[in-house]
Amino acid sequence: MSDSELDAAFFVRWMVAAAAAVEREADRLTELDSAIGDADHGNNMQRGFAAVVKALEADAPTAPGAVLTSAGRQLISTVGGASGPLYGTLLRRSGKTLGDAAQVTRQELRAGLRAGVDAVMQLGGAAPGDKTMLDALVPAVAALETSFEAAAAAAEEGALATVPMRARKGRASYLGERSIGHQDPGATSSALLFATLAEVAA
Amino acid sequence: MKMLINVPETVVTDALRGMAAAHPELVVDAENRVIVRRDAPVADKVALVSGGGSGHEPLHGGFVGPGMLDAACPGEVFTSPVPDQMVRAAAAVDSGNGVLFVVKNYTGDVLNFQMAAELAEDEGLQVASVLVNDDVAVTDSTFTAGRRGTGATLFVEKIAGAAAEEGMPLERVEALARQVVESSRSFGVALSACTTPAKGSPTFDLPAGELELGVGIHGEPGRERRAMMTSHEIADFAVDAILADLQPRLPVLVLVNGMGATPLLELYGFAAEVRRVLDEREVAVARTLVGNYVTSLDMAGCSVTLCQVDGELLRLWEAPVETPALRWGR
Numbered sequence: 001m002s003d004s005e006l007d008a009a010f011f012v013r014w015m016v017a018a019a020a021a022v023e024r025e026a027d028r029l030t031e032l033d034s035a036i037g038d039a040d041h042g043n044n045m046q047r048g049f050a051a052v053v054k055a056l057e058a059d060a061p062t063a064p065g066a067v068l069t070s071a072g073r074q075l076i077s078t079v080g081g082a083s084g085p086l087y088g089t090l091l092r093r094s095g096k097t098l099g100d101a102a103q104v105t106r107q108e109l110r111a112g113l114r115a116g117v118d119a120v121m122q123l124g125g126a127a128p129g130d131k132t133m134l135d136a137l138v139p140a141v142a143a144l145e146t147s148f149e150a151a152a153a154a155a156e157e158g159a160l161a162t163v164p165m166r167a168r169k170g171r172a173s174y175l176g177e178r179s180i181g182h183q184d185p186g187a188t189s190s191a192l193l194f195a196t197l198a199e200v201a202a
Numbered sequence: 203m204k205m206l207i208n209v210p211e212t213v214v215t216d217a218l219r220g221m222a223a224a225h226p227e228l229v230v231d232a233e234n235r236v237i238v239r240r241d242a243p244v245a246d247k248v249a250l251v252s253g254g255g256s257g258h259e260p261l262h263g264g265f266v267g268p269g270m271l272d273a274a275c276p277g278e279v280f281t282s283p284v285p286d287q288m289v290r291a292a293a294a295v296d297s298g299n300g301v302l303f304v305v306k307n308y309t310g311d312v313l314n315f316q317m318a319a320e321l322a323e324d325e326g327l328q329v330a331s332v333l334v335n336d337d338v339a340v341t342d343s344t345f346t347a348g349r350r351g352t353g354a355t356l357f358v359e360k361i362a363g364a365a366a367e368e369g370m371p372l373e374r375v376e377a378l379a380r381q382v383v384e385s386s387r388s389f390g391v392a393l394s395a396c397t398t399p400a401k402g403s404p405t406f407d408l409p410a411g412e413l414e415l416g417v418g419i420h421g422e423p424g425r426e427r428r429a430m431m432t433s434h435e436i437a438d439f440a441v442d443a444i445l446a447d448l449q450p451r452l453p454v455l456v457l458v459n460g461m462g463a464t465p466l467l468e469l470y471g472f473a474a475e476v477r478r479v480l481d482e483r484e485v486a487v488a489r490t491l492v493g494n495y496v497t498s499l500d501m502a503g504c505s506v507t508l509c510q511v512d513g514e515l516l517r518l519w520e521a522p523v524e525t526p527a528l529r530w531g532r
Binding site: 040081083123171174175 | 280281282283286308313314316350420425
């Protein structure tokens with residue numbers, strides 16, 4: 001896909017693919033969460049992305065930015081926990097940064113996601129290395145400079161890199177040393193988001 | 203796993219329909235997940251709103267009523283409610299005198315209540331928030347999300363609720379709530395993990411003959427695992443963990459709280475041991491409350507919360523309260 005072809009339909013396909021991936025991987029996300037959290041990440045993400053798809057079906061936005069803001073708003077209103085505000089803010093801020101352009105390039109999407117990731121850092125007060133979704137998001141957005149595939153690979157690698165980390169944010173942080181040795185569920189769902197982005201761009 | 207449910211997806215809504223049936227003194231909106239005292243908004247009164255994940259019953263819905271909360275919003279099991287619920291609750295109970303959000307220190311609760319406060323202020327409501335963070339098991343809080351909010355939530359909601367009922371202004375109610383937070387510490391112990399309806403199996407593996415020390419209320423494992431101890435030993439460990447952090451100069455309120463699956467026979471026995479330790483450490487006890495108040499589904503175990511109280515806090519604790527789970531003096 002060339003760089004100038006990312007229209008609203010592309011972003012809708014991305015969100016639908018993300019919803020399917022979350023649905024498919026829900027049990028795995030919950031399993032990862034039960035090791036260091038409270039065993040609900042899969043269900044929560046499933047509920048949120050189902051609402052995203054429903055909202056996009058009911059009212060199809062005509063701009064990429066509007067697709068992401070709508071999706072973000074749905075996640076905030078339906079997910080709860082930390083994932084709702086954090087994923088919601090990621091997509092909403094990204095969408096707002098894209099504005100109402102009818103088409104965006106990969107580089108513009110990267111700039112939008114960069115703004116979204118910054119907003120997530122500000123809201124949650126976390127940084128890469130804290131064993132959170134940021135460990136997948138930050139390298140993925142950097143690699144989006146190169147290609148969608150590179151971004152997906154960087155996100156996956158980032159999620160795997162959380163295994164030896166000690167959690168410093170969120171519920172896993174209460175386990176201290178005992179959080180070491182488990183992959184972070186938030187970084188894992190973030191990797192899914194970038195895997196599906198590469199999938200729909202292919 | 204056997205549970206008295208239909209399907210995991212409707213557990214929270216079904217429970218709210220039951221609350222509505224049992225408590226006509228409350229308005230229970232099962233669809234939007236907001237529980238409001240029927241006479242709200244109460245004229246000239248600061249409104250108290252709290253909420254958090256379900257699975258901790260009677261917290262918070264069971265504490266809605268005169269002398270305590272004006273509204274509660276329950277989230278999914280162990281998942282914080284969403285901002286829409288909180289804004290709806292705040293709008294329903296605000297009498298124009300402001301709203302105090304009582305928030306337990308968990309990332310999800312903090313973020314959602316923060317968003318809700320901004321949205322409510324956009325709608326012209328005056329909102330203040332108090333963060334409950336009483337759990338001494340979280341020691342190195344610079345490397346974590348900070349101390350968890352657990353049993354002290356009951357003390358905050360009761361005492362701030364009484365202050366609001368007396369007609370104190372928002373700044374004063376908020377200041378008293380903060381004083382309760384600063385004066386309270388908790389420590390929890392699990393004898394078994396809990397099972398969430400969605401997962402259907404225990405959230406962590408705790409072999410027979412072992413216990414977890416320093417657990418929170420979400421089925422997350424604790425800080426340390428040991429061979430099973432007696433009630434006497436657990437009381438020593440829990441109370442000493444609290445006293446290492448809080449050296450009360452004033453008498454304390456004591457909450458001996460069950461996690462959901464420990465019978466009152468055991469909780470009262472444990473309360474006797476807690477009283478013994480406090481007597482040995484020369485800590486004066488003002489009042490003791492024993493029961494299942496801040497639970498963790500079917501987790502077996504207990505927590506201890508101490509709150510040192512001056513004359514005014516004790517008076518507000520003693521003030522009348524009339525809610526499904528806590529009532530006296532009326």
